[in-house]
Every structure is written in structure tokens, then in C-alpha cells.
Amino acid sequence: MTDLMTLGQRIRFYRTGARLTLDQLGAAVGIAGSQLSLMENGKREPRLSLLQSLARTFGVEVADLLTVTPPTERAALEIELASLQKSAVYRSLGLADIRPSRGMSDETLRSVIGLHRELARRAREAIATPEEARRANTELRQHMRTQNNHIAEIEVLAEEAVAAAGYRVGALTHRAVGLMAERLGFELIYVNDLPHSTRSVTDLENGRIYLPPASIPGGHGLRSMALQAIAHRVLGHHEPDTYADFLRQRLEINYFAAACLMPLSQSLTFLRAAKAERNLAIEDFRDAFGVTHESAALRFTNIATVHLDMPVHFLRVGEDGALYKGYENDGLQLPTDVTGSTEGQLVCRHWSARTAFTRANRTTEFYQYTDTPTGTYWCSTQTGTASSEEFSITFGVPFADAKWFRGRDTTTREASRCPDDGCCRRPSAELADRWSHRAWPSARLHAHILAPLPSGTFPGVDDTELYDFLEAHSAR
Missing domain, CATH: 1.10.10.2910 (Arc Repressor Mutant, subunit A)
Structure with a gap:
């Protein structure tokens, strides 16, 4: 649209410079003046043959008409105003477009454009609600x-x-x-x-x-x-x-x-060889390319389904059980809120993403099978420390694909009934009777709960x- 408007402005610039009316120019090039008016207003694209006729009439090259630079500062202002009035922000106001007349001063035009720019800036930088x-x-x-x-x-x-x-x-x-x-x-x-x-x-x-x-x-x-x-x-x-x-x-x-x-070709060569040996391991993939465990696990999700024919899931979980990142296409039922968001939701206490925190030796990957309402999954979990809190990185597959991975012979197995609250979210009846209304904990308030959503471009x-x-x- 902007290019057509610039072309139209250049046609108008050369026409007025030649002291020709629309009808006079139209007669010279064999087209109605009304059609030329549409072109000058950026609403119709002229054919190349017409551009050649216009250029000959004006005594210029076709390239002079097609350059993207507006012919004058006034033309540049009119083009910018037309473009701003096409924006979704302005359209949402339901206001009519302003067509700059000859009597409208450049100063007035700049003020109107300034209001449009500020409107667009505020729309861009508005603080989105956490729900949005x-x-x-x-x-x-x-x-x-x-x-x-x-x-x-x-x-x-x-x-x-x-x-x-x-x-x-x-x-x-x-x-x-x-x-x-x-x-x-x-x-x-x-x-x-x-x-x-x-x-x-x-x-x-x-x-x-x-x-x-x-x-x-x-x-x-x-x-x-x-x-x-x-x-x-x-x-x-x-x-x-x-x-x-x-x-x-x-x-x-x-x-x-x-x-x-972890380029695709080299990653596939490495992973296919490991799969053929039934010895896939995130830690090996990590070390082969000199990246972090989290990067290797996430990268595996990019490749596994499309190129290795296996659905997968990935979790990054904090020591409090909150899910910070999650992806699945293997049917694992991630915890969600009413918006469908997983971030900040607590994962089941029986998943390896949380049981891995309880083991004494955390230097190597932890393997576990977990029976869930949607099936049995094999998972590999590695724990780490960031700033002042611990986290776990979990990569997992359905039971049928565990055969390709190192650690498939683990005997560690847990059962999860989540999202059933009776699985791990409610204390036992005995402990509830013993301690209900007999304790007053001081809650630890996470700073991000009260922080506004980051704003700005x-x-x-x-x-x-x-x-x-x-x-x-x-x-x-």
C-alpha cells in the first residue's frame, strides 16, 4: 500500500510540475482522468505500459516514477498519515479517515500524525494483563x-x-x-x-x-x-x-x-547411531555438542517426533514443584489453569521431576517409570541449581519408546493419579485432623506475583x- 501511495504521489508531483490537470494528462496517455485520480491516491496500480507513457509525457525515466522516496516532505507526511489510518489500532476506534486537503497546513498534518504515533506507541507499550x-x-x-x-x-x-x-x-x-x-x-x-x-x-x-x-x-x-x-x-x-x-x-x-x-544433520547422525544401539541419552547428546542439559533436552524435542518417530515430553520444574516450562505431544497430562496455561502449576509429587530432588546422588541422570491416567511413561531427570533455587530438567517418552534409551532397565516406578486431588494435593485425613487449625505458617511470597507484567516495545x-x-x- 505504501509503495502504491508513493508512486501516486510521484505521478501527482510530475503532473503538477508540468501544469497538467488530470483530464489533460489522461488525454495525453489515453486514460480517463478519474482513473488517474485513483492511481494518484494509491488505490489502483498502473500497468507498465501506462507508466512508460507517463514517463515520456513528463520527460523522465520510469525509474523516476518507481523510486520509493516520496517526492516532497509534504508527500511523505500524507503517505505516513494514510498508512497510520490503515492500522488496526485506528480502525478499532471507528473514526473516519482524514484526507489532507490543499488548505491543510504541514503543521496541522504533523500534529495529526503525532497523535497517531502516540496512539500506536501506547497500544504497543500497554501493560498486558497476566491473563492475556x-x-x-x-x-x-x-x-x-x-x-x-x-x-x-x-x-x-x-x-x-x-x-x-x-x-x-x-x-x-x-x-x-x-x-x-x-x-x-x-x-x-x-x-x-x-x-x-x-x-x-x-x-x-x-x-x-x-x-x-x-x-x-x-x-x-x-x-x-x-x-x-x-x-x-x-x-x-x-x-x-x-x-x-x-x-x-x-x-x-x-x-x-x-x-x-546442535545442527540438524550432525544431530541426526549422532542420535540415529545412538538409537540403533538402544543407547540414547540426553547427557551424551549434551556433551557431544558442548551445551547445557536443558538445551539438549529441548533440542531433542525439536527432532524426536519428526525425525526419530517418537512422541516426547519436556519439563523444567522448580524445587517447589512449579512447572516453569513444559511441552508434550505424547499424551502426558500437564497441569493447567483455567486459561490452559501450564506455567506455575504444580506437577504431581510422584513424577520424576520431583522425586529426583529426594535422592542423595544428583550428579547423573535419574530414571523412573510413572503410571498415569493416560499411560505409563519413562523419564530421565537431571537436577541443577540456578541462583538460589534448585530445578529439574525432565525428558520422557511413552513406555513403548523407552527401549531406545539408556536407563530403561530402572526398577524405580511410581503411580500418579493426578489431576485427581486425592493423588498428592490433599494431606492425609489423619494428618489433617492432627494439624488443621493448629498451625499458622508465614507464606513465602514470590516477587513475581505482585510485579506488573513487563511493558514497552x-x-x-x-x-x-x-x-x-x-x-x-x-x-x-
């Missing part, structure tokens, strides 16, 4: 479930990117990641003063990607953060208009980073701190 955010996250999770957590287009882009950087096999090096950035015109720069609300910052104007210094030399984290920043450029992302857009982009950059760190980012950072570093 949870619904958006649920819709995204359900969408990925329909795709078996696999995005073929990103797989192709990632393989092309790492191959161009010289990657062949094993762990992707920091040098290769740096070369990937260079191919896009960016330099990786490590600084100690990143804004507190950011993990990385990309300076589009100066071609720089700012990252924190490595706390662990050669660590997986910096490669992943750099690849996520690169992904925005590779995937052609624009500033998110909604919280749903923001979540989708975050999922896509995480997917791209994982697909670069990039939710959670402090723009003041960000722009001060960019201004300080752009001068160096």
Missing part, C-alpha cells in the same frame, strides 16, 4: 504442539549459517559464531556495563552486538546469547506489535540458537538505561 500474557503463551505452546515442536524453515537457515562459518562437527566454536555475525555486518563486543534489563544489545546503526563478558571461559551461554541476537537479523524480525509477537520472536530466536549449536527493557548505554558506546 498466559493466553498468548498457551496459544504459542499449542501451535508448536501441532508442528511437533519443529520449525523446518529455521532448521534450513541455521544449517546454512553454520556451514558458511566453516562448521563441520562437534561443538560450535565462539570463533564460528563471530564469523556468523561478521557475515551479517556485525561485530561481537563484550562489555561490563550492559543495561541491567538486557541480556544483549544490538546497535543496528553501528553494526555492533554487545554481550556480557564470559564468567566461564568457553561457556555455552555466550554462544547462545550471541546467536539469539543474530537470529533477529537472520529471521527478519521487526519490532513486536503485541505481547504475542514478542513471545513468538523469543521462541524463534531460541530455536535458531539451538539449531546452530521490548517488554522488560528500561529504555532510558538502554539509550544511555548506546549513546555512551557509540562514541567509542
Whole structure:
């Protein structure tokens, strides 16, 4: 639409410069003046033959008509106003469009456009309710479930990117990641003063990607953060208009980073060989590519169903039993709230995601079979520590696919009746009678419960701190 409007403005610019009316120009090129009016207003696209006739009449080249630059500042303002009035935000108000007349001053036009820009900004930066955010996250999770957590287009882009950087096999090096950035015109720069609300910052104007210094030399984290920043450029992302857009982009950059760190072809070679030996293990996949256990388990979900013909599930659970991340396409019944969201819901106490916390030796994977209302599942769980709390990473498959995995011979087995409250959510009648109304615990309030949902074009980012950072570093 914007390109047609620019073309129309350029036709009008050359017509008025030649002191021709619409009818006079129409007679010269063999078309009605009313048809030319539609073209000048961006409502009809002229044929190439007509553009050639117009160019000859004006004494210019066809390229002069087709350039995307508005012919005047006034034309640029009128084009922007027309574009803003087509937005969903303005349409939702039910107001009529304003057509700038010759008598409307540029100052008035700028004021109207300024109001539109502010309206759009407020719509973008409005604080979404927690329910809206949870619904958006649920819709995204359900969408990925329909795709078996696999995005073929990103797989192709990632393989092309790492191959161009010289990657062949094993762990992707920091040098290769740096070369990937260079191919896009960016330099990786490590600084100690990143804004507190950011993990990385990309300076589009100066071609720089700012990252924190490595706390662990050669660590997986910096490669992943750099690849996520690169992904925005590779995937052609624009500033998110909604919280749903923001979540989708975050999922896509995480997917791209994982697909670069564990490229599809090399991952399949490794995993198919392990499957043939009935010796699949997340810890082996992790070590082969030098990534975290969580990254390896999540990446397995991208590959398992589409390429290894097995449905799977993945869980990241806190020490309090709360589910932070969850995915399943194998029928495991994840706990949900009324919106269908799984985040923050408590998983069954009998699942390996929680029983793994009770064992003394946590250095290796913990294996368990669990009988549930939807079937029996085999799970592999690894525990870890982040900040001040522990967490567990669980990868699992239905009983029939346990035969492909190391740890299938475990004798550990639990039974779960969740979501039946009688399974593990209610205390025993004996203990309830003994302690009900005889205790007064002081609840531990999680900070995120009272915190507002992050707002802004990039939710959670402090723009003041960000722009001060960019201004300080752009001068160096």
C-alpha cells in the first residue's frame, strides 16, 4: 500500500510540475482522468505500459516514477498519515479517515500524525494483563504442539549459517559464531556495563552486538546469547506489535540458537547411531555438542517426533514443584489453569521431576517409570541449581519408546493419579485432623506475583538505561 501511495504521489508531483490537470494528462496517455485520480491516491496500480507513457509525457525515466522516496516532505507526511489510518489500532476506534486537503497546513498534518504515533506507541507499550500474557503463551505452546515442536524453515537457515562459518562437527566454536555475525555486518563486543534489563544489545546503526563478558571461559551461554541476537537479523524480525509477537520472536530466536549449536544433520547422525544401539541419552547428546542439559533436552524435542518417530515430553520444574516450562505431544497430562496455561502449576509429587530432588546422588541422570491416567511413561531427570533455587530438567517418552534409551532397565516406578486431588494435593485425613487449625505458617511470597507484567516495545527493557548505554558506546 505504501509503495502504491508513493508512486501516486510521484505521478501527482510530475503532473503538477508540468501544469497538467488530470483530464489533460489522461488525454495525453489515453486514460480517463478519474482513473488517474485513483492511481494518484494509491488505490489502483498502473500497468507498465501506462507508466512508460507517463514517463515520456513528463520527460523522465520510469525509474523516476518507481523510486520509493516520496517526492516532497509534504508527500511523505500524507503517505505516513494514510498508512497510520490503515492500522488496526485506528480502525478499532471507528473514526473516519482524514484526507489532507490543499488548505491543510504541514503543521496541522504533523500534529495529526503525532497523535497517531502516540496512539500506536501506547497500544504497543500497554501493560498486558497476566491473563492475556498466559493466553498468548498457551496459544504459542499449542501451535508448536501441532508442528511437533519443529520449525523446518529455521532448521534450513541455521544449517546454512553454520556451514558458511566453516562448521563441520562437534561443538560450535565462539570463533564460528563471530564469523556468523561478521557475515551479517556485525561485530561481537563484550562489555561490563550492559543495561541491567538486557541480556544483549544490538546497535543496528553501528553494526555492533554487545554481550556480557564470559564468567566461564568457553561457556555455552555466550554462544547462545550471541546467536539469539543474530537470529533477529537472520529471521527478519521487526519490532513486536503485541505481547504475542514478542513471545513468538523469543521462541524463534531460541530455536535458531539451538539449531546452530546442535545442527540438524550432525544431530541426526549422532542420535540415529545412538538409537540403533538402544543407547540414547540426553547427557551424551549434551556433551557431544558442548551445551547445557536443558538445551539438549529441548533440542531433542525439536527432532524426536519428526525425525526419530517418537512422541516426547519436556519439563523444567522448580524445587517447589512449579512447572516453569513444559511441552508434550505424547499424551502426558500437564497441569493447567483455567486459561490452559501450564506455567506455575504444580506437577504431581510422584513424577520424576520431583522425586529426583529426594535422592542423595544428583550428579547423573535419574530414571523412573510413572503410571498415569493416560499411560505409563519413562523419564530421565537431571537436577541443577540456578541462583538460589534448585530445578529439574525432565525428558520422557511413552513406555513403548523407552527401549531406545539408556536407563530403561530402572526398577524405580511410581503411580500418579493426578489431576485427581486425592493423588498428592490433599494431606492425609489423619494428618489433617492432627494439624488443621493448629498451625499458622508465614507464606513465602514470590516477587513475581505482585510485579506488573513487563511493558514497552521490548517488554522488560528500561529504555532510558538502554539509550544511555548506546549513546555512551557509540562514541567509542
